[in-house]
Amino acid sequence: MYTLKFRSILxxxxxxxxxxxxxxxxxxxxxxxxxxxxxxxxxxxxxLIAFGKDDTQGMKELFYTVAASTAATWALKFAVNSKRPxxxxxxxxxxxxxxxxxxxxxxxxxxxxxxxxPAVGSASFVGYSRVYAKRHYWSDILGGALIGGLSGxxxxxxxxxxxxxxxxxxxxxxxxxxxxxxxEIDKKDTLEPLPDVPQSRNSNEIRQNxxx
Numbered sequence: 575m576y577t578l579k580f581r582s583i584l585x586x587x588x589x590x591x592x593x594x595x596x597x598x599x600x601x602x603x604x605x606x607x608x609x610x611x612x613x614x615x616x617x618x619x620x621x622l623i624a625f626g627k628d629d630t631q632g633m634k635e636l637f638y639t640v641a642a643s644t645a646a647t648w649a650l651k652f653a654v655n656s657k658r659p660x661x662x663x664x665x666x667x668x669x670x671x672x673x674x675x676x677x678x679x680x681x682x683x684x685x686x687x688x689x690x691x692p693a694v695g696s697a698s699f700v701g702y703s704r705v706y707a708k709r710h711y712w713s714d715i716l717g718g719a720l721i722g723g724l725s726g727x728x729x730x731x732x733x734x735x736x737x738x739x740x741x742x743x744x745x746x747x748x749x750x751x752x753x754x755x756x757x758e759i760d761k762k763d764t765l766e767p768l769p770d771v772p773q774s775r776n777s778n779e780i781r782q783n784x785x786x
Contacts, residue, residue: 603707605703605706605707606703606704606706606707606709608699608703609670609699609700609702609703609704609707610670610703612674612696612697612699612700612703613670613671613673613674613697613700614673615696616673616674616677616678616681616693616696616697616700617636617640617673617674617676617677617680618677619677619681619693620636620677620680620681620684620693621633621636623681623685623689624636624684627733629684629733631731632680632684632733635680635684635729635730635731636677636680636684636730638729639676639677639679639680639725639726639729639730640673640676640677640680640725642676642725642728642729643672643673643675643676643721643722643725644669644672644673644676646672646721646725647667647668647669647672647673647718647721648669650666650667650717650721651663651664651665651666651667651669652664654666656714658708658709658710659708659709659710659711660708660709665710665711665714666710666711666713666714666717667714667715667717667718667720667721668701668704668709668710668714668715668717668718669718670700670701670703670704670718671697671700671701671704671710671714671715671718671719671722672717672718672719672721672722672725673722674696674697674700674701674722675694675697675718675719675721675722675723675726676721676722676723676725676726677693677697677722678690678693678694678696678697678722678723678726679694679722679723679724679725679726679727679730680726680730681693682694682726683726683727683730683731683732684730684731684732684733685733685734686732686734697719697722698719701715701718701719702715
């Protein structure tokens with residue numbers, strides 16, 4: 575029940591982001607519009623991949639990664655309050671870039687570079703689109719990428735490592751640990767009785783002579 579509620583909340587939040595981004599993107603140039611859409615597409619794609627893999631833990635970590643990146647981004651925006659190239663407030667760091675890189679870093683950390691490399695390339699385009707549209711400086715882009723990447727690093731675990739741990743034996747052999755003592759004796763270690771050795775003829779004659 576908790577998992578179902580969590581998925582519903584996460585899907586609803588991302589749907590709201592997509593709707594807002596689509597409305598916002600219609601007012602700008604094609605490159606800027608593409609960046610506006612891709613910044614949302616990356617975390618949504620990450621969510622769909624986790625959902626398709628039935629990776630509930632991954633969906634939770636994606637939520638934590640995106641939430642931490644967004645919180646850190648806006649905290650710095652209010653703290654620094656730098657001006658944008660065209661005027662306006664809150665230039666540093668780039669929110670578009672931090673959101674895109676948070677999704678990309680999640681994919682790379684969780685599922686490997688086969689997923690992460692294309693996502694990082696797409697996130698880099700988002701950063702470029704913000705500079706192209708003169709919405710940010712390159713320092714804003716680097717700051718946003720760093721925040722998104724660190725959020726994925728701290729809040730995302732590798733699924734491959736967890737899978738390998740599951741396949742390890744529960745009680746692996748430890749050469750430093752002495753073997754346990756058992757009461758059972760191996761049949762191979764028991765001593766077999768020696769066969770009767772026939773006495774020689776000379777020894778029998780000696781005994782008869784002594785008796786006589």
